[in-house]
Amino acid sequence: MSPLSPPEAFTRPGAHWRIEHFLGNDLVETLLSYVEANQSAFVPTTVTNTKGMCVNPNKRVSLGLRDFGVLRDALEERFRAVMNEAVETLRLKPFGLKRLEMELVAHGDGAFFHTHIDTQTGAADDKSFRALSAVLYFHTLPKGYQGGELRIHSLVPATEGGRFIDIIPGRDTLLLFPAWLPHEVLPVSCDSGDFMDSRFAINCWFRR
Numbered sequence: 001m002s003p004l005s006p007p008e009a010f011t012r013p014g015a016h017w018r019i020e021h022f023l024g025n026d027l028v029e030t031l032l033s034y035v036e037a038n039q040s041a042f043v044p045t046t047v048t049n050t051k052g053m054c055v056n057p058n059k060r061v062s063l064g065l066r067d068f069g070v071l072r073d074a075l076e077e078r079f080r081a082v083m084n085e086a087v088e089t090l091r092l093k094p095f096g097l098k099r100l101e102m103e104l105v106a107h108g109d110g111a112f113f114h115t116h117i118d119t120q121t122g123a124a125d126d127k128s129f130r131a132l133s134a135v136l137y138f139h140t141l142p143k144g145y146q147g148g149e150l151r152i153h154s155l156v157p158a159t160e161g162g163r164f165i166d167i168i169p170g171r172d173t174l175l176l177f178p179a180w181l182p183h184e185v186l187p188v189s190c191d192s193g194d195f196m197d198s199r200f201a202i203n204c205w206f207r208r
């Protein structure tokens with residue numbers, strides 16, 4: 001290592017924790033019915049810039065829905081239940097939870113989300129900050145899309161010797177990582193173009 005090389009902890013892909021079979025098949029099927037019934041309520045997702053939230057197809061293309069209807073409480077309960085273990089596993093500084101922010105996202109053909117950190121893409125809210133990110137993946141069977149891996153980067157960018165890991169979104173897999181970790185969603189291709197063949201996910205941000 002030359003005296004100018006960054007420490008290995010900064011060039012290795014950031015900490016993440018994966019939980020399989022997080023919701024169970026019944027709840028996954030309920031979620032699929034919910035997104036199908038509410039397809040028309042999905043709208044283009046936003047990112048945050050200096051002026052606030054905006055749609056920016058150069059950075060993020062997907063459809064989102066923030067209304068979970070009667071499913072909200074059951075989902076919140078599942079997410080809240082893993083917070084403490086996630087903080088320990090990811091060696092985060094313990095924090096008091098102010099609220100959960102949740103978003104349903106459909107990545108269809110051509111959708112992606114360029115490299116970002118969630119603390120910067122979140123809604124401006126001077127009372128709370130995103131501390132921990134969780135993403136629950138689901139899709140119909142057989143899976144109707146390709147690509148869409150979640151790429152988790154190191155703190156040092158790849159152009160400066162950093163590394164990354166690609167995570168294939170598994171049906172009913174929850175992936176947790178610190179909200180300040182750089183990550184991206186690689187482009188999705190979906191041959192049928194059907195909404196129900198999308199790469200579905202629930203983003204859940206634990207706000208401190």
Ligand SMILES: O=C(O)CCC(=O)C(=O)O
Pocket residue numbers: 105113118121135149150183184185201203
């Ligand atoms: O869907 C994913 O894998 C991650 C989505 C994401 O990074 C975000 O919405 O902030």
Ligand SMILES: [Fe+2]
Pocket residue numbers: 116117118183
């Ligand atoms: Fe993100």
